[in-house]
Amino acid sequence: MTDTISMTAIEVSQPGKPEVLVPARRPVPDPAPGEIRIAVKAAGVNRPDVLQRLGKYNPPPGVSDIPGLEVAGTVDALGEGVEGWSIGDPVCALLAGGGYAEFCVVPAAQCLPIPAGLSMAEAAALPETFFTVWSNVFERGALQPGEALLVHGGTSGIGTTAIQLGAAFGARVFATARGPEKCAACVRLGAERAIDYGTEDFVAVVKDATGGAGVNVVLDIVGGDYVARSIDALAVEGRYVCIGFVRGATATVNFFPVMTKRLVLTGSTLRARPVAYKQAVAEQLKARVWPLIVEGRIKPVVHEVFPLERAADAHRLMESNQHVGKLVLAVG
Structure with a gap:
């Protein structure tokens, strides 16, 4: 469990080209009831992140302005009422925002165990898609x-x-x-x-x-x-x-x-859907898809992994359309 009060995150300094993605110091978020705090090891990069950077897809009300809709890492803290998770558990999660950072908080209902055999980068490439x-x-x-x-x-x-x-x-x-x-x-x-x-x-x-x-x-x-x-x-x-x-x-x-x-x-869009809906999808994935990943029949396709501070380079590659599969940021 972290004993720090601030973390490195990537923020959108102003709408614009990839270079507006800049490292900043932000407070480490505390989990609300029903939430998990994740020590992020990897964060997926997605098209909605690019739209947010351009000022065309703002986060829903009450959601972090930090980009990033999916992460993988370890459970760092549990909000009140969370069951089924323990500190240190490997976890991947679908977020409404906040993934380009060393720590994030997310409803426990949107979290899934990392399938056996996957790296953190591969696990971070799962949730959003x-x-x-x-x-x-x-x-x-x-x-x-x-x-x-x-x-x-x-x-x-x-x-x-x-x-x-x-x-x-x-x-x-x-x-x-x-x-x-x-x-x-x-x-x-x-x-x-x-x-x-x-x-x-x-x-x-x-x-x-x-x-x-x-x-x-x-x-x-x-x-x-x-x-x-x-x-x-x-x-x-x-x-x-x-x-x-x-x-x-x-x-x-x-x-x-x-x-x-x-x-x-x-x-449809997914980002603003209720937690209960995302929980229902998570349960379907855990029951019907996660076993196929463990068996090796399905595997996330990771094209390249960038350090967190090079988020702008990941966005440039995404906008070039030269990649196959997912782009991921390595955190820490």
């Missing part, structure tokens, strides 16, 4: 064994997670990516076919691969013109799930195929 993919592909998208899933941005943190989970649960998985190397990475992770969006039409490819039927679920982090094309790629009773919009948050959609194919168009 696994919570997101489970809630959107398997809950909102209702993906079933034997169905076809199309994952846009297949080599992103979300994409590498969705490919592995989809394949592990018996779906046919297709993914879009840019260039032969990234497409090959998607196939290694379990995609039946990776589609190079720079040279191929993903609608034509998935229609051909499914005998003209189309895919049952699309997970989209791209948005923009991908929305209408994804609708074209869907089968009857298909589900389109949007969780990002790299190409823009607006789209022109022809609703005729939505009606004739009886499609569901949906989407």
